[in-house]
Amino acid sequence: MERVLLERKVLSENDRVAAELRAQFHEHGVLCLNLISSPGSGKTSLLERTLGSLPRQDRVAVLTGDIQTENDANRLKRFGFPVKQITTGGTCHLDARMIERHLADWRLEGLDVLFIENVGNLVCPASYDLGEAAKIVVLSVTEGEDKPLKYPSIFFKSDLLVLNKIDLLPYVPFDINAAAENARKVHPGMEIVKVSCTGSNGLREWVNWLEQRREAHKTLLQEIVS
Numbered sequence: 593m594e595r596v597l598l599e600r601k602v603l604s605e606n607d608r609v610a611a612e613l614r615a616q617f618h619e620h621g622v623l624c625l626n627l628i629s630s631p632g633s634g635k636t637s638l639l640e641r642t643l644g645s646l647p648r649q650d651r652v653a654v655l656t657g658d659i660q661t662e663n664d665a666n667r668l669k670r671f672g673f674p675v676k677q678i679t680t681g682g683t684c685h686l687d688a689r690m691i692e693r694h695l696a697d698w699r700l701e702g703l704d705v706l707f708i709e710n711v712g713n714l715v716c717p718a719s720y721d722l723g724e725a726a727k728i729v730v731l732s733v734t735e736g737e738d739k740p741l742k743y744p745s746i747f748f749k750s751d752l753l754v755l756n757k758i759d760l761l762p763y764v765p766f767d768i769n770a771a772a773e774n775a776r777k778v779h780p781g782m783e784i785v786k787v788s789c790t791g792s793n794g795l796r797e798w799v800n801w802l803e804q805r806r807e808a809h810k811t812l813l814q815e816i817v818s
C-alpha cells in the first residue's frame with residue numbers, strides 16, 4: 593500500500609515537471625519526440641539516419657539516455673547537431689527532472705525539434721511523461737511480433753510504431769503483418785512505418801512522417817497563440 597502511494601507521488605511530481613516542460617516547448621515552438629524501445633531495437637541508428645539526412649542548419653537537438661556510457665551521444669555528435677548524454681546510473685527510464693536539468697543551458701528558442709532517446713526498456717518509460725508532443729515506439733523484427741500484446745501500454749501511448757530491421761526479415765521468423773495487427777489491436781489506427789536503418793528501406797516514409805508532424809505542430813502552436 594505504501595509503495596503504491598509513493599509511486600503515485602513520484603508520478604504526480606513527474607507530471608507536474610512534464611507539464612512545465614510542455615509549456616516551455618509550446619512557448620518556444622519546439623516539437624519534442626520521445627523514442628522508446630527495448631535495448632538494441634535501433635533508436636540510436638534511427639537517429640543517426642535522421643540526423644544524417646537533415647540540413648546542417650536545421651534546428652534539431654538530441655538528449656539520449658542510457659544507464660551507463662556516453663556511447664550513443666558520441667555516435668550522434670558526429671552529425672554536428674547539439675547532443676547530450678543523460679546517464680541514469682541505474683534508473684531504467686528518463687524522468688522529466690532529468691530532461692529539465694539537461695536542458696538548463698540550452699536555449700529552447702534556438703530549437704525546432706528535440707529528440708529524446710529513452711533508456712532501452714518497453715515498460716517503465718511508458719509511465720513517465722517527459723513533456724513530449726509524441727512518443728514513438730521502435731520494435732525490431734528480431735523481437736517477436738507479440739510484443740505489442742505483451743507490453744500494450746507503450747504501444748497504446750505511442751503515436752507511431754517504427755518497425756525496424758526489415759532487412760532481416762528473410763532470416764527471422766517474424767510475421768510483420770501480425771506485428772502490425774497486434775499493434776493496432778492495442779492502438780486502433782496506429783501509424784506504422786517499416787524501416788531498415790542499415791539499408792534505406794522505409795526511411796523516406798519516416799522522414800515524411802517527421803515533416804508532417806513538424807508542420808502539424810507549427811499549425812497547432814499558431815492556433816494556440818491566436
Ligand SMILES: Nc1nc2c(ncn2[C@@H]2O[C@H](COP(=O)(O)OP(=O)(O)O)[C@@H](O)[C@H]2O)c(=O)[nH]1
Nearest residue numbers: 631632633634635636637756757758788789790
Ligand atoms: N540488420 C540491421 N541492424 C540494425 C538496424 N538498425 C540497427 N541495427 C543494429 O542493431 C544494433 C543496436 O542498434 P542501436 O541503434 O544501438 O539500438 P538502440 O539500443 O535501440 O539505440 C546495432 O548493432 C545496429 O547496427 C537495421 O535496420 N538492420
Ligand SMILES: [Mg+2]
Nearest residue numbers: 635636664709
Ligand atoms: Mg541507443
